[in-house]
Amino acid sequence: MVPELRQAYNAAFTDEKFQGFVQALNRYRTPIQFRIAETPVFVPRSFSRQMIDACEQIVDVLTQPDFREKTERAIPENFRVPGENAHPHFIAFDFGVCRNASGGLEPQLIEMQGFPTLFGYEVLLDDVFNAHFGIPPGYSSYLGGLNRNTYLELFRKIVVAGEDPENVILLEIFPQQQKTNIDFYCTEDYLGIKMVCITELIKRGNQLFYLKDGKETRIKRIYNRVIFDELQQQDAAIQEKAKVLFEDLDLEWVTHPNWFYRISKFTLPMIQHPNIPETRFLNDVKVIPEDLEHYVLKPLFSFAGQGVVIDVTPGDISAIKDPENWILQKKVEYAAVIQTPDEPAKSEIRIFYFWEEGAPRPRPVNNLARLSKGKMIGVRFNKDKTWTGGGFALFEQ
Structure with a gap:
């Protein structure tokens, strides 16, 4: 998307350098479970401004006083959880890179979610990429004036807040087995919290505990990575164990599960914007x-x-x-504009928004990107393809 950077990057690229990069990323006990893209997406300032403008218009809708009333039907009754926060802590906006009517490039919103994504892994990815390839001057993966340190400070502040990290957990269904487990390991390292499986929860009254070094430890905040729809695909014993999450518990959710449904495809018909499809x-x-x-x-x-x-x-x-x-x-018709050694790739860019307690609005902070040469974005549509997979975008500052 920035021709001079693309040409320079492709000319300097070697498989040997890339394999060293991948090896350095695989620093945890299990290898990364998804394909890593050979290149970042270089994003000019004009393009990123269009994405942020669309995000901000959506935020205008989310911050309206009647938004929760309008989205009550979005939450399936069998998945409604008590204790909902006044707003989500995290939002992700997915944009496809497309061509407009005049042949230029523009972002088009694909979907959004009031749910976390690879917030920890993208820090590792940026670090390791910079060490192996170098980040061009005047470009950054971070948004909103943040850098690595201030981004992690904000991430920690929202998730851990004023609690002892041992009383904060990352909750998932068998987290070590998830394709995104690299993000969970990174989050443990950066925030000092532990990943816990639903099956490991212990209930005492209206409080939850987990075992840490053999000792029952109180859970005061849950950094929730459970997609509740996935619970329906689990064995009956796991679904039974998960019923505790639908009780009125003495803890805080980050982000509360109800926001997964409120900020979703359900919200799209409420918004009109040139970069948001009808x-x-x-x-x-x-x-x-x-x-x-x-x-x-x-x-x-x-x-x-x-x-x-x-x-x-x-x-x-x-x-x-x-x-x-x-x-x-x-x-949305993705444009195959990312030049690679064989055929050009399509791209999707996910913008991360963080929302601090007490802040009037969320703010853009970071991103991820995915490259595809298949009909859809996703690993299963890109088998045996190179220069595809998960990565990140570098934005002109």
Whole structure:
């Protein structure tokens, strides 16, 4: 996206240097479970400003007094958790790199989530990339005037707050087995908290505990990495154990699980912006568009792209029995503009927003990027492809 940087990077790239970079990233007990992209995305200032402008317009909607009232239906009743915070601590916005009508590049929002993402791993990635390849002067992966130290200070302040780190946990379903476990190891290191599996929780009254060095230790804050939809795919014994999370507990959630649903595909029909594709609840669509090939059909309550219909037909729409739980969204056409040694790659950039307690608004802080040469973004669509996978963007400052 910045031609002179792209040309210089590709010319200096060697597989030997890249393998040394990957080896340095794999410093924990298990290797990274996803493919690491060979390159960052170099983002010019004009492009990043468009992304931030779209994010800020969404934040305007999220901070309206009636936003929670408008999104009550977004939370499935069987997944509603007591003790919801006044606002989420974390939001992630995903943008595709696309071409506009005049042939220039522009970001288009794909989706958003009121949920954490790879906040720890991206610090490690930036560190190791800089050591092996070097970051061009005037570029940074951090946003909002932050650097490595101030970013980690803010991350720690939000997650740990004033508690002893031993009373704060990262909660997941079998965290060591997750594809994103590298992020959990990084978070343990940077924040001093422990990853804990749902199956390891101990309930005493309305309090939760976990075993640390064989001793029951009180949990006062949960840095939540559990996607509650995934609970339905677990064995009955695990689902039974997880029922404790739906009780009124004496602890704080970071971010509270209800925000995963409030800030999601459900919110998109509320927003109009040039960098946000037209989105409507399917039950509000009275006339099926004649150019249906330019739309995508998405279920509200799914994750990781499951259930998405890319090539929509009128039959697909008529077959849906609960149209209030689906959205029809103008299709985003990714532009294959990242030059690689063979074919160009598409890219998606995720902007991280952090929201401190007491702050009127969240703020942009960091990012990740994914490169693809398949029909969709994601590892399973890029088998046997190089210069694809997970990475990050470097923004012109």
